[in-house]
Each structure stands twice: as structure tokens, then as C-alpha cells.
Amino acid sequence: MRFKLNSRLISAAVVGLILAFVINKSWGSASFFDSKNISTFLVVGVALGGIYAITAGGLVVTYATTGIFNFAHAAIGCFLAFFYWQVTVQWHVPTLLGIFITLGIVAPLIGIGLDRLIMRRLRDAALVVQLMVTVGLMLTFMGVTLTVWSPKTGRTLDHFYQQSKGIEIGSVVATWHRIITVIIALVVAVALRWLLYRTRLGISMRAVVDSRSLAGLTGAKPSIISGASWALGCMTAGLAGILIAPETGLVVENLALIIIVAAAAAAIAQLKSIPMAFAGGLIIGLATSFSTTFLSFGTDWNYAGEAIPSVILFIALLFLPQARLETGKVRLTKRTERLTKPWEAGLGGVVLIVIVGAWANGWIPWFTGTTFGERSAVWLGRGAGFLVFGLIMLSLVPLIGWAGQVSFANFAIAGIGAVLFSHFGGQNGDPIGIVLVMLVCAPLGLAIALPALRLKGLYLALATMAFAEFTDKVIIRHPSMLDPSNSGVLYKPLKILGFSISTDTMDRKAFVMFLIITFASLFFMLEMLRRSRWARRWIAMSDSPAASATIGVNLTTTKMVVFMLSGAMAGFAGCMLGLQTGALRVDSFPMFVGLPIVLLLAAQGVRYPIAAFMGAIGLASFPAISELFGNPTWLTQLALVGPGIAAIVMAYRPEGGVFYAGRDLAGLLPWRQDAREEKVLLEAKIRAENIGKDEINDLGLTRPFTAEKVSQLDRILDVTDALDEHPTTPRKVMS
């Protein structure tokens, strides 16, 4: 640790050299010393930067005042931008009144509603639950917006002062709208900074994040404060949405997915400094503009420009200071956990095989005939797809469920695995390729995690998301990975044990059987692993990194092992994904598709291997439900909203569906008195917690709020973490 400065210098030098190399190698025809180019670069960069900065600022404010990284931030902004369009363009409400209605009334209402219904329950929840719920919210807001405002209809929001010419800088015009955006982003950054550090409300907001009892000192009711925080967050989201929409067009994914860029800017700000978030936005805007103005990446790396935000996020992570070891945050919903015995796990695996085998052979009455059987080849093909997703989910159980490492990258790893398999043996139907792919994907899983291993869990989630984006835009698109002119089926049927396994109509049943047998085997393996010291160590690490370290656990190597295991499993799933898809395209693995996989697993219970199977069933249920209703248009958004809602429910059911279903079903058995007791205990515990919260809420209403207290709080908020003493807790003193 003594070498921290040096190691940072070294990384800076390395990153600098790599950047210099890339820039030198990709330098286009434009001259840097041409004032026209410079002015284009700057004006475009600052304009883009303003867009990113204003979103990032809101994101950081929300995080600082609620402790929750809100992936739905941009999606909420998107919804509000559409609402603003509805009010001003459709209903012809004057602009200022429209802004007031949107930002002054609707946005705070959404914020307070979110706080009441969802966010309040997330405060003490595990990171994975917090992340899943906000990602679920993002999908839900997108789905709702798409349902209310069909994208088939054309909509435009005019730029502010569109008619008047802006300021000419060099040979480029900076339009008023963009100037306003940048200024507002700056003003918002300064104002929010002032609000959070210099006003009673702001200090209370930050105090609530740190500790509810601490907030009592500020003389504020935590429940009101957190409502205010979410209202403020939604207002900043809406403000950003209204300013950005004229630039991006009123297109849901354009607006909602700005979150990826904003997250990179927020990482630069270490998720807490609003002025730095503004700077981070500018940096990304300028970098993007620099690359479009001066660089040309060539066809092999054609899409590298689009990956700039994710690369910047990675670089930012390298320079973040080492996080102090996190202390535990476990909310329990059960008293005992019975480890599955080997024979039970074995039986479970057999049951899975029997169920899926019976379905695949059409032996289950309702799932034959015209419902899901008449086109059995179709549903067998889909079934194979869901089982492949199930395998990806299974790869996440040890990683997220046990080791607590929230990763969104496994779908991307599977994508890379699928592509590699088309080079390593899949093209000839050679099973040895699967082993090779797993051998590559294991260290790959590790490499993704490396920059974030020493950081807080949230950064890992961001890093994996950035990696997924990078994979989609750069890795898969390299011609030596996936040759765009080779557009047909990339794989020959795989011959294993006399079966021919592929996506061909005749091979589909064998494929499903092969998948469920491997799924059941991996399920058994994981259940056995859970009984081993490895899983214990991972869970211990996840429950309390600090305590694990103090009993001698090397956190880094322990994490590395689980990442490699998970990577290898994802690689295997990737081979199957390739076989199941048959023909791959460069855009077959967008980051976005990986989200519902993680979401549905988490909703089922990320700690339990069986949840991967239930998650796959969950995925299958959306097209099945849609088909039962005759694929009506009002169910189109089910693919977005379904996983979204499932994840949001986690705010109420953090352990996941599998757990609650298992307990409640067991409670129906006359001899399972323990399960019934368990439930009563849990309810009593929740009641007690709620009473505790109410007490805290009543605290502090009459407390004086002196400058001294403010500075004391400020000091605490800046310097202490959970490992330090709580100087505010009254203690018995020497008699």
C-alpha cells in the first residue's frame, strides 16, 4: 500500500502509452493544427458533454442522497421527456407551464411514489437486490413509455431557440439550445453541490444515506427526507430528458440507454462529487468528439468509437482509490438453511430431467396438441434457447448468489464463447471445442473482474456492464471473431453419444435432452459445491469482506476462483448458445439482452441453483402467455415489463421466489412445523424492524440544528465509514 502513488503513476503511464499508441495508429486525415478541426472538436465535444453531464449529475445526486445507484434514472427522464412532449406539443400547453407541470408536479410525484412503494425497502437490502430492482425499473419505464407512446408515431421536440442562430466559434455554430444545456448542467452541478453541503435539507439527505439514526441528529424525519431525495432525483432526470430529447430524438432507447454513458461519468466522479460528474460528462463528450473528428479506427475496429464511454469507465476504475473493505449488510429472512443432501440434489436433478424429458416427448397432456405441441419443433427450439439461458443463469449462482459479485457480463462471455466455438470445433461438430472455449472463458471471466476486484461491489457491476457493451461493439465485431460475410449457419451438428445435436428440426429433441442432462449435472455439481468449503468461503466473503480478511481469507484469490468458475460455465453455455442460434450476427449479443437473464434469476432467488431452472421457466412464460392470448399487441412489452416487474417485486421479496415458495409449500405439509414457525418468526422480525424504523422517524423532530452539529455531521459524513465508531451513540461512562 505504500506503493499506491507509484502504482497509480505506473497505471497512468501505461494507460497513457496505450492511448497514445491507439491515437497514433488510428489518426485519420484531419490535421490537429487546423483551427476548423479544433473548433469542431471542442464545440461538438462540449455539446455532447453537456448532455452527458446533466444526466450524470442527476445520477450522482440520487446516489449521494439515497445510497442507491439508479439504473432507471435515464429511463425516468425518458418517460418525463415524452410526458413533456404530450403536454406541450399535443395539448399545446405553453412551454414554461409544461416544464412546471413536468418537473414541478409529475417528477416529484413519481419520486415520492417510488420512495414509498419501492426504494424505502431497498435501503438495507443487499447490493444485488438494489441493482436488480433499479434495472427492473428501467425496463419497466421503457416498456410503459413504449406502450403509451407508440414508436410508430413521429414526434419531435424542438430545440429551445431553434430559430435564432447561435454563437459562431471558429467555423462552427454553438446553438443556443446546446449553450443552455451546458450552462444548466453547470448550474445544476453547482446548485446541487450547494444544496447537499450547505443546506439543512441537503445535509439531512446525505445523513440519511449514512445512517438513519444519524439523520435524527439533523432534526429531520428520514421518511420525508428520502421522499424528497427521490423527488429531487426524478426532477433532475426529467430536466435532463427534456434537454436531451431534442438532440437524440424522442426515441426510448436513445434516451434510456444514455445511462451507460452517465454511469461512466459518475464513476469518474467516484459516485459522489457532483462537480466531478459534470467534468466526467465533459471528458466523455470531448473524447467522443475527438475520436470522430480526428480518428479513424479502420474496418477491423469500426465500432470502437461507440465503446469510448465503456473504455473510459474501465480507465476510471483503474484510478479509483482502493475501497476500504466493506462491512456486512445481511438481511435475513430465515432462521436455518438446510443444506441439500447429495441424494436430494441427485433426485432433484433426475426430476428436472424427467420433467423436461416428458415435455419434450409430448407426454404432458396440456403441453401437447395445439398449445405448445402442434408446432413441437418450434417449442423444442425455444425450449433449447430457454435452457441455454438457464445455463447462463446457473453460472451466475456461485458468482452473484454466493460470492456476492454482481456481474452483468456473463451473457457477453457466453457470446464470446459462442463465437469462439465456431472457430474451435463447432464448425466441424467437434465436442473438444467446448473444452477449449471453457478454457478461454474462465480467464476471460477473471480479466473482466480484475479492474474492479479491489473496489466496491457496485463498481464491479458497472465494469461488467461496460464490458458487455465493449464486447458487443468491439470484440464480437472484429472480423476475425465474426466474419460479416460469413452469414449462414456457423456450426455443424454436434455428435455426442450417438446423438446429433443442433438447431435443425430433427435434432431439436436430442438438443433439449442434452441440455437438460448437462443442466441437471451442473445443478448437482453446484449443490455439492454449496456443501464444500469453497462455497462457505464465498458466502462468508460476501456477508462480510472485512471479517473474512481478518480470519485469513485472501479476498483477491477467492474472488478470482469464483470468477473463473463462472466464466467457464458461461463459456459452456456460450457453445450451446451458438449451436442453438446457428447463425450469429455481429449484433447478436447486445448488453441489453443480458439484463433480463440476471433479473429473472435474481427474482427467483440468486442463492439457489434451482432458481436458474425457474428463471428459465420464467423466460419461457412470456412468449407462452403471449401465445395463449393470441399474441395481442398490448402484450408486446411483456418481454421488457415482465422481467422488470419480476425484479421490482424483489423489493418485497428479496430472497427470491424459490425461497418463499419452498417455505410456504413446505409449511403446508403437516409434519413441517419448522417451516410454519420460520414464517411466524420472520413476520415478527419484520414487525420489530418496522417499529424500530418508526421510532427513528420520530427521533430528532425537536432537536436543535446548530452550526456545530452541521459541521460535526459533515465531518462524519466525509470521513467515517461503517468500520469506525459511531460517535453519536450514547454510551455508559466511567462511574
Place this chain on the structure above:
Amino acid sequence: MKRYRLILLSAVLSVGLVAGACGRSGSDSENSTADPAKAASAACSKTTLEATDIGVSADTITVEVMADTGSALAPGLFQGNVDAMNAYAKYVNANGGIGCRQLKVEAWDSKLDPTESKNGIINACKTAVAMVGGNALFNPDTSVLNTCVDKAGVATGLPDYAALANDINEQCAPTAFIIQAVAESCTTLTGVRDLKAFVGTFEFYKTLAPSINALFLVPGDLPTTIQSATYQIAAAKQVGINVTDAMKVSGRAEQAAFTTYVQAIKASNDNMVYNGSNDVAMTKMRKEAAAQGLDSVKIWGCSLACYTENFKAQGTAVEGTYVWMQFLPFEEASSNAANQAYVTASNGKPDAFGAQAWQAGMAFKATIDSIVATKGANGITRAAILETMKTLKFDADGWIGARVGQKVFSECMVMMQMQGGKFIRVTPKEVGKLDCNPKYIATVKIDPQEAAKSVK
């Protein structure tokens, strides 16, 4: 949710809409398909109808329309295809039916997903006599089109009357009959090869300015879309357009990013911009040019991708943009019976995809009519359809240029221009006419993958 909608829009519009269909003017085409139709209805009365193949029962003919409609991020993307086919079935059934039977349309949502597209073909193979009016962007595995087994257990293949085939594998599938025709010769799909491109538009633009310096905006979301733009660029150069720059563009980009294109236009003093991407990209380009005070560009050209209600709704911001198409536009539906039938059936909401689906439906009906005329109403089998489509003469009753066979590169166009919020015909002047000329088709010899490297 499966994929980004933007990719799709630009992908579709760039790849597919390079071409159209061949033809003459609308007025003198009546007799080409009318005769078999009359013969067909005459044949019906004297036959006891039988179930002759999968999808052909004694009283109905079932076809499947497969289109990307239910993807969560792009809901209703190609709903136009499905709506048009349903409307076409109604129209046909109200006007005497097809092959002495009623036409039944089953819809399949391919969800922008290769697996669902393949499933759609598998489903059609089991339930429909043919696929008609489809538009599935990601349809790379068309093996079932070739191996599909008919009622007799023979692998005859499945006829596919696609409105638009974006995927090269579907374009080159032997059982495909495609309205929007194909630039590839399908002999080889890699390396240097002959590719067709439509240059009638460029010939027209040349009449607007003595010399043309052009910036090409290439739909940049996918390597394939960039590559397909390269033959158009090569063809433009071949006919004397000075292409100063070809740059990738995306409808997803913020408008501020378009400043870069404006600067490029200024730098090489371009007087023309041609957009191969979608209407969103074109709108942003026009708005940014205005914001930057750019006035050197005299010609704003866009592909059929701009022939949308959304684009029209942009009003003055896109005033003067040229848009070209290879069928008679909806604005003058009254000049052509088929066009009018579609526009009426679409409840006043016609779109280019729906029009092509309707045309695919007409091509299918023309095939059936021809079979009934020669083999009788019980001669309708997939084998017969596949045999007949090879030499089918078709012009959608004059709505598109006349064509023979499954895949044709049209030599016809109509050039429209945005004027006062409306699309106004600029050439040929006469309403109801297509401008057809063999010279409008250029053949370029390039390797698109190599050529794509020069796109910035």
C-alpha cells in the same frame, strides 16, 4: 427487446431498398395478369375441390406472413406487412377468392430474432402452402425453405414470396420470390463480384447541378449495412458523381454529432448529401445543417427510408428532400387500381413495407391463377408454385415495373420531393407513370468488404 430498433430501421432501409421492381407505365398492364385470373375463375366451377398440399384444403389456401412486429424495443416495426396481408386476404376473398378457395393468412412474429425467424419457416412448412408478404430482418438460416417436405413426403421446398429480404441467405434462397430485388448475383457471396445498383436517381440529380460533389451518409450500425452502401457509392462514382466523402451515420447519435458532417460538407464544398440511413438520421442532418447555417447543399437525397409519415411530420425542417421509390406513390393511388386497393384497405395509413407485402400477395395470387389456368384448381401444390414462380410475369397491375422470374433488379423509379409537408412528384412529370430505363441499372465490380474500409 431483442435488438435495437435503430439498427433495424437503418439496416432494413439501406440494404433492401436499393432496388425495386422493373416496369412500365401503369396504364397498359391490364392484360398481363387479368387473363389467367379469368381462366381461373372459369376453371373453378367444373372441379371438385380437394386438399392438394399442406396449406391447401378444399376451401382455403393458407399462407403465412412472417414479419418483425412484436419486438419490445421496436413494437409494430413491420406491422405494415401483417396488416397489408390481412387486408389483402379480405380484399381477395371479397373479390372471388384465390384458386377457387378462400385465402387465409397466418401471422408469425419473427421478433427480430434469427431463431424465431427459423421457427417461423418451420411453422409455415407445417401449416401453410407458402410464405407471403414477409419481412424478417434477421433470417440467416433458411435451410428449411429448401428442405421443407410437402404432403406427399417429398422435400420440394417452401415458396417464399417475401416483400423484402434483408438477409443475404434469404435473398439467395432458391425458393424465394422477392419483391424488393437483390443486388447480389448469388453465385458467390464473398470477394470481388458483380453487384447491381440503381443509378437512375443519380442521373436525375445530375440534371439539378452542373457538377456534383456529394457526401454519402452510410448507415453505420452494422458491417453489412456499410457494405451494401458501397456498391451504391461505387455506382454513383461510375456515373460521374464526385463522392467527396462517405461517412457512417446512425439515427441513434445525438444531433450535435452531426456537426462533424456539416464540417465535412463545408470542407469539401459539397452541394449534395445522400442519406442511405433512416429518416431519423436525415432529419437530424437537416436540422443540424440549418443550425450551422449551411447553405451550400442544393440536393438533399434520401432513400425510401424517408418515405414515412414521421418524416412528413418534420415539416419545414426537411423541406426539399428528395425521396425515390420504385412503385407508384400512395399520393396518386387513384391512378392505379392495385395501389388504390391497398391504400383503401390500409385505412389511409399506407406504408412502404405494407405496399410491398400487398405486391407480394398479388404475385402469389398471379402464381395461383396461372396454375389453375394450366393445371386446374386441384393442381395447386408447392411444387407447382415453385415451378411457376420461376417464369412468372408480374407487374402488380402496373403498380410496379414489369418483371419476370423470382429476383429482378428494377429499372424504374419515381422521384418525389418534400414540398410544404407533402411528397410531390418531380419526375417523371406525368402522374401514374414510372420512369424506366435499362441504363438506370449499373453493375459494379467490387469487394464490398474491402470497399467498406474507405467509409469513415
Place this chain on the structure above:
Amino acid sequence: MTPILETKDVVVRFGVLQAVSRASIEVIEGRVTGLIGPNGAGKTTCFNVITGLQEPTSGKVLFEGQDITNKNPYKRARLGIARTFQKLEVFGSLSARENILVAAEQRKTWDRSGFSPAAVCNEILEKTGLSDVSEFMVGTLPTGTARLVELARALASNPRVLLLDEPSSGLNEEETADMAALLRTFVAEGLAVLLVEHDMSFVMGTCEYIHVLDFGTIIASGTPPEVQANSAVQAAYLGTETVEEAS
């Protein structure tokens, strides 16, 4: 006697706030050493510095005379430093038995004495009286029991120095007495204990030597009677009392 563990002039600064300034503490084998002081005096920060969770701004941590200031927390654990936490840091979603088992299994990685983790685990469960609750998830146990689990877990890694951060907080009188008795048996076996505690009767009854920390500085060191007589110590404690009344 040479101390097994000592800190030399440790300074920890958070921004402008000096949490610990030039603190030197000695811990000797077979003895319970106390570290006391008012709230915010920097006691837990000292613990964090010793166990490697907090990097000192300057100063040294020595274990058996060897400088371990730059060693990772897990390496210090392997040398034989174990601790408990003021704010409970149990592995809440593991059972009490698994909590102890994890530590015992982890010890396998550096202790080659051929012990059986399961046997060690049972032995400790027995000793600490946790056998009855061994299958319950620790997160659901009452605080007093959970503190015992934390202690048991620390013992499972067979430490030579044990750092206890307010072991009696959340415990009733009876439990506190049990804890004190338990401690004495371990110390009798040669374990060195460093204890942070607010319960003065517990401290005075258990510790043989005491360091007093106030505003990050050691203001007094000595045996319990010496410390109790120290005027600076009394002032420091009286000072805090008034602050608390005000809050």
C-alpha cells in the same frame, strides 16, 4: 517482557481530522490489555490499523518485532492476529457452525499441524456454549449470542493475539460475566488479548494493563488503579459526559 504486538507512533488522518496521533500500544502474551477512551477517541481505528483494514498515515505495526505495517489483512490473520468487531461482523447467512468452520478451514491454508476443521469447530462450539444454536443462521441470533459466534470464529483460526472490540456491548450482566470468564480461560492458555470496552467494571475486572486514548492520543497507560487515579483520564471522561447531555 517483549510485547507480541505493538504499534509505534501510529498516525491516521482523515482529511483534516486526526483520528489517531502517535499512538503506541503494547500487547503482551498471557495478558488482557485494555484500550479505553471516550467516543470518537480512535480506538476502533487503532484496531483497524493493527488488523490492516486501515492504512496508517505514518507509524508502524510490529508483530513479534517484525514490521507488518504493509501486510494485507489476511496475511496478518495468518500470523495469528484475530479480531471481533464493534458493529457485529458475522457471516449472517451462514449458520453458527459454518461461521466457525469457515475460519477453521481457512486456517488449513497456513497451519500444517494436521488438525481436523470439523473437530476444531465442535470443540469451540462446546467451549463457547454455542452447540444449541449451531444450526441457526447467525443473522437471526440475538446480539449477545452473535457476539459469542464472532469470538468463536476468531478463536477458530487459533490466534496468538485476539482483538476484541466492545465484546460486552449488547450483552446482559450475566452474559458479560460469562464472557469475562471465558476470556480468562483463554488468556490462561497464553493468548494475548487487546480489548476495547466501555463497560468500566468489565475493563477494570478483566484487564491487567490499560491504554487510555483521547482525541487519538494515548493520554495514560498503566494498571487499572493507576489509570483510574489519573487526572487527565478523568477530565477526558467528564468532558464527554457533558457533550452527551447536550446531544
